[in-house]
Amino acid sequence: MPTFQAPRGMRDLLPAEAAGFDRLNAVVAARGERYGYPRLVTPVVEDRNVFLKSAGATSDAAGQEMYDVTLHGQGGLALRPEGTAAVTRAYLEHGLHRAPQPQRFFYWEPMFRGQRPQLMRWRQFWQWGLEHFGSTEPSADVEIIEFTNGLFAELGLTAFELQLNTIGDTPCRAKVKETLTAYFASHRDALSELSRERLSTNVLRVLDSKDPRDREVVAGAPRLSTLLCDADRAHFAEVTESLERLGVRFRVVETLVRGLDYYTRTVCEFVLTDPEFTKAGDIAVAAGGRYDSLVETLGGPSAPGVGIAGGVDVLYYALKQQGVTMPDAPEADVYVLSGEPNDGADRTQLATPLREAGFRVAIDHTRRSLDKQLESAVKHGARVAVIRGTEESRGGKVIVRDLIKKEQRVTRLAAVVVEVGRHVPKRVRPRLIDEPGAAGETPFLEGPTPPERH
RNA sequence: GCGGCGUUAGCCUAGUGGCAAGGCCCUGGAUUGUGGAUCCAGUUAGACGAGUUCGAUCCUCGUACGCCGCCCCA
Numbered sequence: 001m002p003t004f005q006a007p008r009g010m011r012d013l014l015p016a017e018a019a020g021f022d023r024l025n026a027v028v029a030a031r032g033e034r035y036g037y038p039r040l041v042t043p044v045v046e047d048r049n050v051f052l053k054s055a056g057a058t059s060d061a062a063g064q065e066m067y068d069v070t071l072h073g074q075g076g077l078a079l080r081p082e083g084t085a086a087v088t089r090a091y092l093e094h095g096l097h098r099a100p101q102p103q104r105f106f107y108w109e110p111m112f113r114g115q116r117p118q119l120m121r122w123r124q125f126w127q128w129g130l131e132h133f134g135s136t137e138p139s140a141d142v143e144i145i146e147f148t149n150g151l152f153a154e155l156g157l158t159a160f161e162l163q164l165n166t167i168g169d170t171p172c173r174a175k176v177k178e179t180l181t182a183y184f185a186s187h188r189d190a191l192s193e194l195s196r197e198r199l200s201t202n203v204l205r206v207l208d209s210k211d212p213r214d215r216e217v218v219a220g221a222p223r224l225s226t227l228l229c230d231a232d233r234a235h236f237a238e239v240t241e242s243l244e245r246l247g248v249r250f251r252v253v254e255t256l257v258r259g260l261d262y263y264t265r266t267v268c269e270f271v272l273t274d275p276e277f278t279k280a281g282d283i284a285v286a287a288g289g290r291y292d293s294l295v296e297t298l299g300g301p302s303a304p305g306v307g308i309a310g311g312v313d314v315l316y317y318a319l320k321q322q323g324v325t326m327p328d329a330p331e332a333d334v335y336v337l338s339g340e341p342n343d344g345a346d347r348t349q350l351a352t353p354l355r356e357a358g359f360r361v362a363i364d365h366t367r368r369s370l371d372k373q374l375e376s377a378v379k380h381g382a383r384v385a386v387i388r389g390t391e392e393s394r395g396g397k398v399i400v401r402d403l404i405k406k407e408q409r410v411t412r413l414a415a416v417v418v419e420v421g422r423h424v425p426k427r428v429r430p431r432l433i434d435e436p437g438a439a440g441e442t443p444f445l446e447g448p449t450p451p452e453r454h
Numbered sequence: 455g456c457g458g459c460g461u462u463a464g465c466c467u468a469g470u471g472g473c474a475a476g477g478c479c480c481u482g483g484a485u486u487g488u489g490g491a492u493c494c495a496g497u498u499a500g501a502c503g504a505g506u507u508c509g510a511u512c513c514u515c516g517u518a519c520g521c522c523g524c525c526c527c528a
Contacts, residue, residue, distance in 0.1 A: 005519060065455090065526070082528090116455070117519095125528060195527080209523090255524060259527065311528025339487070372482090374489040380492060386478085387488075403489070 009115075009123025020316055021126070024155075025164075026107050028128045028310075032106030035143070037130050040042055040084050040105040042086040044070055044112075048078035054294055056202070056261025067112040073219045074089035082260070083129040084291065086306050087214035090327065091133055100407040101134030108312070120283065120314050129309035136304040138238035141266045141290055142246070144308040145239075147448075148270060148286050149248045156324045157276040157315070160285055162249065164235035165224070165256035167204060170293050172229035177203050179227055202259040224254050237266055258287065266306070272314070274413045276321050278394065284320055286310030288428040322347055322356070332362035333384065333424040335377035340389030341367045344428070350388060350398065357417045358426035363385040386416065 006012060029039060031078050048066055067079040080086050087105055089094075108128045117123060130144050135412060145162070164453060168176055180203045192211040199206070207218055225233065243250055243434060250268075258267045267289035269282075277283045288308030295303040319326070336351045344365060351361045362380060364373045370390070372378050377385045387399040400419045401408035411419045 003502095008519065111528075113527075117521090118523090119521070121527070128528060287528070309528070314528055317476080368482090370487055371489070376489085378490050385488085390488085393517080399488085401488075406489090423494095 001195075002155055004034045007123070009083060010116035011056060011122060011124075015331075016328050017316070019328065020231050021312060021402040023326055024312060024316060025128070027105060027155060028151060029108060031147065031154070032128075032130065035104075035130075035147055037104040037132075040081075040087060040090060040107055042090050042107070043070070044079055045077050046080050046089065048076060050085050050089050050298065051078060051081055052090065054260070054262050054297055055082075062137055065113045065352075066117055067114045070180055080109070081113050082111055083107050083127055083309055084131060084260075084262070084294070086129045087129075087307075088133075088298055088300075088305070091131075092295065092298060097295065097300055097303055100398070102140070103133045107131075120277075120311075120317055122313065123281055126312035128312060129307060130306060131307040133303055134307045136292065137304070138235050139242060140306050143214070144244045144288060144306055145243065145250075145268055146246055146248055148308055148310065151310075152285075152422065154317075155319060157253060157285070157319055157322065158316070159272060159322060160270050161273050163253040163254055163256050163269045163271055164240065164243075164250050165267050166239075166265050167224065167263060168226065168228045168232045168258055172232055176224065176227045179222055180204070180206070183221050183370060183414045184217065186273060187220075190217050200367070202261070205259075207255040208257050217235050218255060239266055254407065260296060262291045263289040265290045266310070272318055272396060274318065274321055278332045281317070282313060284311070285314050328381075331380045331429075332360045332382050334359050334361040334420055335364060335372065335373075335380065335382035335384070336361060336386045336388075337364040337373035338385060338387065338389035343389060350386060350413070353417055357421070358429050359417075359424060360421060360427055374403075376453045384420055386420065398424070 014347070034041070048068065048190075051066065066081060068075060069077040071080060087107060091103060091105075095097065108131070111123050111127050112124050114123060115121065117248075130147060132140050132144060145164075149162065152158075166315060167173065181199060184191060184195070184199055184203065184206055187327060188199070189211060191206070191392065192209065193208045193212050194311040195209050195211065195214045196365055206214060207221070207224070209218065228236075240250070254266060255267060257263075260268075268287065269284045270284045270286040271284050286308055288306070290304070290306040293302075294305060295301065334351075334354055336347050336354075338347055340346075346361045347365070351363050351383065354361045361381070364376060366376075368376075370387070374385060374387075383403055385399075385401045387393060387401060390399065393399050396413050397410050398416060399408050400411050400416065400420070401422070402423045405423075
């Protein structure tokens with residue numbers, strides 16, 4: 001039994017899973033680039049006030065759930081629980097509000113929340129996200145929603161529903177809250193304890209309570225849509241009309257409010273509808289909305305913003321649940337092995353030109369029998385074995401054996417790269433500097449590997 | 455963070471207050487140095503700690519981790 005375990009709510013991504021995550025990352029990031037959202041990286045640790053101020057002190061996400069960090073006895077830091085506030089902090093810190101607007105960012109980072117873990121809900125989890133600063137237009141809201149909808153279509157995720165609502169802008173919401181508070185206060189006795197508390201802290205949250213007693217009271221509450229200002233209604237109408245025109249399916253859920261206080265107007269959630277997930281209640285695979293006062297809240301000028309974030313872990317499992325196959329982590333296409341015991345350097349010299357050429361080459365660095373080495377090559381998923389140190393492969397020759405066709409040829413060393421190339425594809429070698437005219441392609445779902453360009 | 459249930463080898467599963475069983479995987483050997491088959495052999499286990507008991511993997515308590523519900527949320 002291992003003495004150590006990963007901390008509660010944290011886990012290892014073994015190569016098969018890590019490969020799937022990498023593919024998801026590649027797809028989402030590439031889509032981000034296509035939409036003009038370059039990647040921004042922020043630290044894992046932030047001043048905890050960044051989140052306290054932005055999310056609202058009464059929000060659990062910012063309070064009890066925060067993963068505090070102490071260094072040399074000094075606190076005040078926390079592992080980031082979400083991306084938007086951190087990105088906004090960076091946006092301000094680097095004066096990007098003075099850069100040409102709008103500013104758009106993509107991120108893909110681990111997030112941390114100090115909640116008790118459950119299936120697909122870890123203390124460390126991954127999120128991709130988009131933030132779009134500097135536009136109050138409904139079409140900016142539509143863009144991030146359409147992005148996400150298109151992303152899921154691209155990935156093959158079908159079992160989800162887009163839920164939309166508007167919770168009004170800050171000045172207007174004061175009146176809304178007033179009306180709702182008055183209504184719920186008059187039904188105070190019928191409410192759950194938690195909701196009674198929220199009467200004074202965050203009335204809107206009463207609307208999405210799961211408690212059946214609350215739901216009954218909520219059913220008779222004044223509709224949010226009738227309480228909002230004309231400007232809010234107009235904004236939301238344009239969002240929904242645009243989405244309809246773009247063919248994005250959605251459902252307006254008037255009780256949808258978000259847990260974080262910084263949202264204004266549009267809020268959205270992409271909720272999984274697969275029965276495997278709905279038994280535990282709604283699980284969101286992405287969620288976001290507009291935050292027109294967040295920049296100001298964090299000490300900046302008045303600047304509007306809108307964003308969305310998605311859970312990578314949830315997305316990964318939802319895709320698997322739907323039977324979307326992501327490629328396993330192939331260890332090697334080519335296995336170099338030898339019948340001679342002490343020729344490690346020779347094996348490496350044999351592998352090097354193959355690796356330079358772009359093949360995935362693993363070397364058997366054991367001294368077991370050729371028998372076992374060959375067996376091992378198969379078990380590690382190699383298509384081709386390159387064998388040295390046998391009768392036939394002396395004098396600058398090696399055997400190139402196709403492990404599936406069970407055919408082999410004795411080849412001169414100089415011709416090994418060409419011979420191996422007859423059996424397995426080369427992988428795309430990443431380059432530090434773009435080659436002129438070369439468009440990189442990153443395959444996602446299983447399919448042929450694009451041939452290397454010349 | 456609160457409550458409930460769980461934890462037997464790398465994985466899956468059996469069983470018991472008195473030597474812990476099997477399958478898969480892994481390692482080695484053989485079929486007289488070219489592989490996935492077959493045969494043979496081998497390594498490895500009751501999460502951790504304390505208590506009750508002549509004796510605990512089994513009963514009790516605590517801790518760790520997981521799952522379910524709550525809270526919350528990706």
